[in-house]
Amino acid sequence: MKNGILICVLVLLLAACQQPTVYVFSENLQEEQRKQLDAALNTQNLPYEYVELAIPSGFGEATLLLSSDKIYQKETEQLATIMQGLGYEPQVNYTTRSNHFYGDGNIGFYLKNADSNSQFVMPKQLRTTQCSDDKYNDLVVKFVNEHVDFTLPSGAVVRLKWEYLYGYVVIYYKSYSQTYSHSQPLVNTPFGAKPSDTYTFTAHVNNPGWLDCSLQIVYVD
Structure with missing residues (x-):
């Protein structure tokens, strides 16, 4: 027993x-x-x-x-x-x-x-990277209050609305939006590996091609 x-x-x-x-x-x-x-x-x-x-x-x-x-x-x-x-x-x-x-x-x-969300601070200026179409890489993207300005290869500036929502950066274009997730990877530069703020796009869009890109700022200094 x-x-x-x-x-x-x-x-x-x-x-x-x-x-x-x-x-x-x-x-x-x-x-x-x-x-x-x-x-x-x-x-x-x-x-x-x-x-x-x-x-x-x-x-x-x-x-x-x-x-x-x-x-x-x-x-x-x-x-x-x-x-x-x-x-x-x-x-x-x-x-x-x-x-x-x-x-x-x-x-x-x-x-x-x-x-x-109230603690989130968006960098004022980034550049496009990892674009599906190479011609849109390295475009200047400026964030000002609730607006974001894309400077296109032609020199034209397109202003869109954006917000930080549920942990993602969201940029609105016509009837749809592009969403970006944030990370802080090290990026190889001529001065060695440097920190960055990188916003990776979460969905591919057919048009416009410059929204089919990630956004990044690399801190060299």
Whole structure:
């Protein structure tokens, strides 16, 4: 009888060890938001713990990072619902076991405060880069308040409206828009690798071609 009880205990312990963990990264959350998040996380099935590390700049405001070796569909849906309940639209990314957090179904939960938009500062002047059509590379793009000016190869200046929305720069052209995600990669220059602010376009557009480009400023000094 004792052996039977011992076997049951061992089985339960092994099951507990194999249960995945949700690693929670948060940024700029207000106290009330943090309380709401804690309450919501307590309603889902998995254990979780907060990680005091910065959220990668390439991530949107709400990102779920899943272990590609094992995916728990039901639990992922619960976490996505929590993000939606807090007013965010979750984005799902995948990673491999080489990331020490994410093996055996562990999940990364990344959440940035939507109100952090007020802390965003757009560089005043950038240049186009990585254009689908090379002739549009290196155009001057100036941001002034709610307007952005593109100086075309002909010298003509086209003024459009823009805004920073849900972690993305959005430029509006006629009936559609172009969206850019922000990152800060090092860029090789004649003076060595230098930091940059890079805004990578997220969708290809057929017309105009100068919106089918990323935007970048490289800080040489």
